Structure formats: structure tokens, C-alpha cells
Amino acid sequence: MIDVNRRVLPGFGLSLGYTMLYLSFMIAVPMAAGVWKASSLSFAEFTRAAFSDRAIAAYWLTLWTSFVSAVINVIFGGLVAWVLVRYEFPLKRFFDSLVDFPFALPTAVAGLVFGSLLVEGGWYGRFLVPLGIEGAYSRLGIVIVLVFIGFPFVVRTLQPVLESLERDVEEAAACLGANRFATFTRVMMPSILPAVITGFALAFARSLGEYGSVVFISGNMPYRTEIAPVLVVNRLEEFAYGEAAAIACVLLAMSFITLLTINLLERWSARHHG
Amino acid sequence: MSISVQNVTKTFGSFLALDNVSLEVPGGALLALLGPSGSGKTTLLRIISGLEVPDRGAILYQEEDVTGTSVRERNVGFVFQHYALFRHMTVFDNIGFGLRVRKRAKAEIRARVMELLRLVQLEGYENSMPSQLSGGQRQRVALARALAAEPKVLLLDEPFGALDAKVRQELRQWLRRLHDEIHVTSVFVTHDQEEAFEVADRVVIMSKGKIEQVGSPAEIFEHPANPFVMDFLGNVNVFHGDIRGDRAAIDTLQVPLSKDGGDSSGAKAFVRSHELEIQRERNGRPALKANVVHINPARPVVKVRLHAEEFGVWLNVDVSWDRYADLRLKAGDTVYVAPRNVRVFVHDFQI
Amino acid sequence: MASPSTTTAARPLPRRAHEDPTWVRWLLVGIALTVMTLLVVVPLVNVFVEAFAGGVEAYWNNLVGDPDTLHSIFLTLMVAPTAVILNTIFGLAAAWAIARFKFPGRAALTALIDLPFTVSPVVVGLFLLLLFGLQGIFGPWLREHDIKIVFAFPGLVLATCFVTFPVIARELIPLMEAIGSDEEVAAVSLGARPWHLFHLVTLPSIKWGLLYGIILCNARAMGEFGAVFVVSGHIAGQTDTMPLRIEKLFQEYNLPGSFAVASVLALLALVTLFVKTTLEWRTRRDLEERKRLAAQGGEA
Numbered sequence: 001m002i003d004v005n006r007r008v009l010p011g012f013g014l015s016l017g018y019t020m021l022y023l024s025f026m027i028a029v030p031m032a033a034g035v036w037k038a039s040s041l042s043f044a045e046f047t048r049a050a051f052s053d054r055a056i057a058a059y060w061l062t063l064w065t066s067f068v069s070a071v072i073n074v075i076f077g078g079l080v081a082w083v084l085v086r087y088e089f090p091l092k093r094f095f096d097s098l099v100d101f102p103f104a105l106p107t108a109v110a111g112l113v114f115g116s117l118l119v120e121g122g123w124y125g126r127f128l129v130p131l132g133i134e135g136a137y138s139r140l141g142i143v144i145v146l147v148f149i150g151f152p153f154v155v156r157t158l159q160p161v162l163e164s165l166e167r168d169v170e171e172a173a174a175c176l177g178a179n180r181f182a183t184f185t186r187v188m189m190p191s192i193l194p195a196v197i198t199g200f201a202l203a204f205a206r207s208l209g210e211y212g213s214v215v216f217i218s219g220n221m222p223y224r225t226e227i228a229p230v231l232v233v234n235r236l237e238e239f240a241y242g243e244a245a246a247i248a249c250v251l252l253a254m255s256f257i258t259l260l261t262i263n264l265l266e267r268w269s270a271r272h273h274g
Numbered sequence: 275m276s277i278s279v280q281n282v283t284k285t286f287g288s289f290l291a292l293d294n295v296s297l298e299v300p301g302g303a304l305l306a307l308l309g310p311s312g313s314g315k316t317t318l319l320r321i322i323s324g325l326e327v328p329d330r331g332a333i334l335y336q337e338e339d340v341t342g343t344s345v346r347e348r349n350v351g352f353v354f355q356h357y358a359l360f361r362h363m364t365v366f367d368n369i370g371f372g373l374r375v376r377k378r379a380k381a382e383i384r385a386r387v388m389e390l391l392r393l394v395q396l397e398g399y400e401n402s403m404p405s406q407l408s409g410g411q412r413q414r415v416a417l418a419r420a421l422a423a424e425p426k427v428l429l430l431d432e433p434f435g436a437l438d439a440k441v442r443q444e445l446r447q448w449l450r451r452l453h454d455e456i457h458v459t460s461v462f463v464t465h466d467q468e469e470a471f472e473v474a475d476r477v478v479i480m481s482k483g484k485i486e487q488v489g490s491p492a493e494i495f496e497h498p499a500n501p502f503v504m505d506f507l508g509n510v511n512v513f514h515g516d517i518r519g520d521r522a523a524i525d526t527l528q529v530p531l532s533k534d535g536g537d538s539s540g541a542k543a544f545v546r547s548h549e550l551e552i553q554r555e556r557n558g559r560p561a562l563k564a565n566v567v568h569i570n571p572a573r574p575v576v577k578v579r580l581h582a583e584e585f586g587v588w589l590n591v592d593v594s595w596d597r598y599a600d601l602r603l604k605a606g607d608t609v610y611v612a613p614r615n616v617r618v619f620v621h622d623f624q625i
Numbered sequence: 626m627a628s629p630s631t632t633t634a635a636r637p638l639p640r641r642a643h644e645d646p647t648w649v650r651w652l653l654v655g656i657a658l659t660v661m662t663l664l665v666v667v668p669l670v671n672v673f674v675e676a677f678a679g680g681v682e683a684y685w686n687n688l689v690g691d692p693d694t695l696h697s698i699f700l701t702l703m704v705a706p707t708a709v710i711l712n713t714i715f716g717l718a719a720a721w722a723i724a725r726f727k728f729p730g731r732a733a734l735t736a737l738i739d740l741p742f743t744v745s746p747v748v749v750g751l752f753l754l755l756l757f758g759l760q761g762i763f764g765p766w767l768r769e770h771d772i773k774i775v776f777a778f779p780g781l782v783l784a785t786c787f788v789t790f791p792v793i794a795r796e797l798i799p800l801m802e803a804i805g806s807d808e809e810v811a812a813v814s815l816g817a818r819p820w821h822l823f824h825l826v827t828l829p830s831i832k833w834g835l836l837y838g839i840i841l842c843n844a845r846a847m848g849e850f851g852a853v854f855v856v857s858g859h860i861a862g863q864t865d866t867m868p869l870r871i872e873k874l875f876q877e878y879n880l881p882g883s884f885a886v887a888s889v890l891a892l893l894a895l896v897t898l899f900v901k902t903t904l905e906w907r908t909r910r911d912l913e914e915r916k917r918l919a920a921q922g923g924e925a
Binding site for chain 3: 005006008009010011012014015016018019020022023026027029030031033034036037076079080082083084086087089093095096097098099100101102103104105106107108109110112113114116117123124147148151180202205206208209210211212215216228229230232233236241244245248251252255258259262263
């Protein structure tokens, strides 16, 4: 089919050429600049900047909060996806559209709002703070806001997969004597698992780079609530461009690895699902 | 184990799928539910299995009311049209699923699965994945899976519908032989009349949520109960006319009837394609004059299509090869077509 | 006639849901709705409540009375559409190349388009600075020619473009793959030239998906924070877009002000959602129509 298209349909060269041009301009050139700048540091300087104690604390915090929030998203996002696909209830369409709200909302607004909700006098804070749960200016706050940001990724990844589950397979399991729980764990879960993992990876990747919302809620305290992107900006404001570039390169490496993993996962799941 | 369907009604929204249907399936029988789409046959099968619940009525397995029992507890073997195999499990795990879920011992499961693989002639495939099997093989795995837990009832929903014609033929005969060996009460759904008649002991013909006729294939063929059944069985020519006493006036043809039907109009006469004879001359028998339009010789019998212009009627006649050779028919010939066996229906009953 | 004994059998349940016991259903729905309310609905309501806390007049003043805020609104209204236009052209080109042709590296290209979703916007902004900033690679050259990119409008557009360019492409690629190229191939065989092809065949078939992609891209462009933050130098009254303005007001402890601006963006997000639902419905209807016509064609 596609070979025919190349002969018949116009614009291959033009569209591909423009795409490559745009992408190289958008991606390759800036990346090169970053790497160039980072390489202007000596190896020792680079290591010191990219792997200082403060930087390591920042990486660790970034990875940890992204991981935890992605796990939470898989659990609750999976639940929401299940409920939206399989059950009928009032206002279902409304809630379905609302799933995308975190995706459309600017991150700064998200950070602002959750900050105001979780702070001591806020709508959530007035219940949580007396219980000792500090939402604002804490790691918990970072996790909460990352859950908000990553929520649509898991739900929207799982929904199509849940929709494509064939009903007759479930009926077959029931005829063979399996109760709902056994049917779910033995028959349905293996089919859903690849999508769950992909959704997790997407939410995780998205959280890794998150800046706007976290800035408002974390208080940006070094070693405690300072995520890696914030550290980069901090270095920038002190005009330590080389150091900033070094840390940025580490973050970039993390992004590439995550992107590669997601891709491999998607390909693995496509193969397994045949 | 016998199955008893008693006054079952089922509606989906505003669509009446089954209208007060009752049916007895003797234990050990192989029964076919036959009918066009929308006739309710699949719904009836699913209600018998427990996958659907009737709005009214009851289902009994060997005198025991199972209407309120869930499908899980009924121990039915159900074979789906598109196999519904568990894609991520091997053939072995698929077949053994019912036993595993019922917490049988590993050794027992292994023995039973191997026995079934032998039965369905798929030894050596226990570690294959469903995606590696052909359609026919997958359906046999589905069958083995359904039989593994020794169900008392085997239900099949258009089991061969998704397969090629040749594979379908093979599996039909194979199902028949299997049933002869195992003697499980089996009910299968099909829209293919040939399939139903070839495989089943008893056939149930359904239309629009009602049962039109129940009987052995021979009974139904010889004595169709009403125009619908007659028409559904196919290979038939239909004429319209009136009844006058002991004759039916079909156009200008007068057909003697076996008994007096009174006087009425709106009768339908059915003549099967092989029950019409082509003659070169009118031989004193009531016959229609017709032109040969098309001859299809590529069949076990020669299929001739004719047009009886005076009456504006198209005719399909099956002619044996010998007769065809005798007549030396060509397209364009004018011949006479005489009915040998006419079934006349007024409304729904046969005269 | 024997009558059904247990309640589960007697009640005619909807086909799909009959497979799960009722209590499980209600429990799961309850939890799901609670989670969504706490996570999405309440924050949404909170934005508007806080924005209007001081009354409508104060709200209006916060937006229009403050010149810096007003400027930030105008700036956003210029930066975002520019980025969207650039990204639309890219999206169309990329979708055409990827959805219609097979070539080596196609999978890698498609994956590469997803890159901005994983890269931190701050990293993007930093790299742009390193390219075009005063001490950047092109810095001296730009200063010679008196071209300002960073700390100015072009830099904002570039940063926004980078972060949002996948949106339209990702919307169009699966859509065009699902529609297939049959109609376009037919059009070419009938003598259509590229412009005709695009204008009369391709564009109408993707119009709803394209529209949604544009609207979503716009929402994300207007809300972009991290990359723009780094590249803008946040000079109030000159290079602060709306999200940056929110942050600045927040730093100045002017909460009503920042909520006022935030509410405008939140409203935009709601409008985007509404448009999305409508368009998705339209696209789905279009696709189903297509399939139905194709099936009918087969029967006839």
C-alpha cells in the first residue's frame, strides 16, 4: 500500500524535508548548543556541577516524586478508566471530558491552585494540616501536583485498551467457572498490562520534566524540595551557564532513556498483543 | 441431560427477541437452532447457557430450575463464533482453564488436557499460542476447552461461521462424529440450512422470536409447516393464486388439491426446483409455457432459469444430467414446465 | 411454570454491566468519582472562587487596571497564535509524510516527535539561551545585527513552539492513518494536482481533528511556563506572558491578582475541553460514516 503512495501521492519530498528541517532546528540545534556548552567545562568541572550533592539530591527528588505520582496515577487512573469504559452512571460524559482538564490547564495555574488548597487555611489544608499532613512546601505537595499533571496520560492510554477487550472472552471465562476476580486477574489483566506499563511510563516521563506547577507548591528548598529543573534555573540566575548546562545534560539523558524505554515498551506490547 | 425451555420471553429495549418460546431438548440429542438473523436463535442459546437472563419464563436442566443460577454455576460448555481463546495463554492453559479455576490437582489437569488434545486431534500443540494456529485448529481448541470440565450441556454459537467453506465442511462432520462418541446434549446455532440438516438429529426453525417448526431434518423437508419454512429451506418457486373448492387456480394453471379447501384467495403455491419438469410439449398435464433464459451446468444438477412471459413469472428448475442430455436444451428454447408436487398454503397452513 | 428464585436472575440488567456484581460497580464508581472530584473539580472551582473573592469589580481591576497584567494578556495573545500557526504547518507536513508514506527511519521520526513531552521545558529554555543568548553561540552575531531573540518576542515564540509542536502532529497522524489514503489516491488518478488534493480531499477529511489539534495547541501555548520563563528574562511589562505574570504576582503576594489571571487561563482550558468533546464526537461520527459507506459499497 505505501509503495503505491510514494509513486502516486505528491509531496513526499517536500513534507519530509520540511519536517526534518523543522525538527533539526527545534531539536538538534538546541541540543547541540547545550552539549557544546557543557563540553566547554573540563571533565572535573562537569562532574562537580552535574553530580554535586545538591544536584544528586535534586535528581533523586525528581525521580522519586515522579515515580510515586506515576504509581498513584496508575492505580486511580486505571480505576477511572475502568469505570468510564464499563459502567453507566449520571454525568458520565461530563467526567469523561473532565479527564483532559489537567492536560489543557497551564501548569502554573495548577501549581497556584493546589498551593492555595493545601496551605493551612486552604480548602484541603484546614482538614489536613491539623492531622499533620503538610501539603504546601513539602514533598507531598510535589507528589500531589504531579498526580494532577499525569492523570490524563494513564486514563487516556488505558481507555482504548479497555474498550477493545472482547466480551466473549470474559463470557468464556465465566462459562468455564471463573468468578469475576479470577476472570479479571487471569484473563483480562495480561491483556491490559502492556498499556498499564505504557501509561505509567508516560506519566513518569511527563513528571520528570515538570516545572511550572512544582515551582509554586514546593517552596524550592535545596536538598528538601528542590527538583532538578529548579536547580537548573537557580544556576542560570547565578549566571553559571556551564553548570546549568551540565545538569541540563543529565536531565536530557534521563529524557532520552525514558523516551527509548517508552518506545520499546510500545513495540513490545504491540507484538505481544497480536 | 435434558433441557427444557418454558415460555421464555426476552426483550432488548424495544426489540422483542424471543416471544413466549418453549422447547424440549431430549438428553443426548444434537439439536440445531436454525433461522435468519434476528430470529432469536442466538438469544435463545445464550439464555439456555445463562449468559442472558429471560424477562419471563424458565430454563430447566433435567427437571431442575436453573433460571436463577449464574452461568458460572451451570457448568455449560460454550463455544463462541470467534473462538474467544485466551490469547496470552498456551493451548494447554486454555484447555485446562476450567479445571484450574475449579482448583483441580495439577496431575489431573494434565491428564485431562492431554486426553482432550487427542480427542480433537491436536496432540503436540499444547505449547503453541492461539495466534500460531489456523482458524479450524483454534475452533477445535475452543471445543476442547469447553469439554474439559465435563459439562452436561454443550452449546455452540455459529461455531463454523468464521471459517472457510472447506474447513467448515470438515468440522461439521467432525462435530457429528464427536457427538456420536461423547453423547453430550448439544445445541448449536446456525443460519446455514445445509449445515443444520447435515449435522443435527433435530432442527428447530425460528423466525422473529418464535419457533416455526421442530422436527428431524427429514420431517421438516417433507412436511414444512408453513410458507416461511418452505421459503427458508430454499430452492423453491413461489406462485400466487386462489383456491376454488378442490382446485387451486394459479394463474391459468389449475392444480388439483388433495382435499377441498373451500373458497379463498391469497393462496401461495410452492414448488421445489427439482419438482418441476421440463417437457418439449404439453403432454396433457397442466403446464406453463416458458422460455429458457439461462442454463448453469456447473453444478451436480443442471440449473435452468426460465421466464413464463404470459404470467410474468420467473422459474428455477433443477434438471438431472440425463434429462438435460435428452432434452438438448439451449437458451432461447420454448418449453413447457409441469409441476409434480405442489404445496399450497393459505395463510399459514398447508392444504 | 417455575419462577426465578434469586434476585440477580429476575432483574433484567443491561448487557455490559451484568458481568460485575452491583456492589462492586457502585463502589468503584464511587471511588472514581470521588478521586476526580477532589483532583479536578474542586481545584477548578477553587480558581474561580479565589479570583472573585474580592468581588467582580476588584476582579476586573486586577485584569484590566494593572498595565503589566494587561500587557501580559496582549503578549500571550500574540505569542501563542504565532506558535500555533508555525506548529500547524509542521503538523500537517509531518502527518502527511508519516501517515501516507513508508520510509526508513519512520518509526524513529515518529518517536522523536514525542521528545518535547519528556524533556523538561527548562532544559529547552536553557538551550535556547545557549544558542541565542548574549554569551551564546550566535550571541555576538545577533548583537552585531541588533537582532533580539532571547528576552524578546522571537525567543518567546521559539520556546513556545518547541514545547508544543508535537500536539498537532500527534493528533493528525493517527487520524490520517485511520482514514487511509484511498480517497487521495483516487483523486490523483482522476487528475487532481497537489493543491486540489489537499484542499478538496485531505483537508475536509481531517478538519475536525485539525481544529481540535489547533485549539489544544493554543491552550498549551498560552499556558507554557518553564521554557518561556528561562528565555524571557521576565521583564515585567515587556516579556511576561500570562503564566509568568501569575508567578510574578504570586511572588509579590498579590494572590487575588494572580488568581484573576489564572481564572482566564482556566476558562480557556474549559472552552478547550468543550470544543474537544464536540469535535471528538464529530470526528467519530465522520469515521463511522466512512466505514458504513465502505461496507455498503461492498454489499451493493
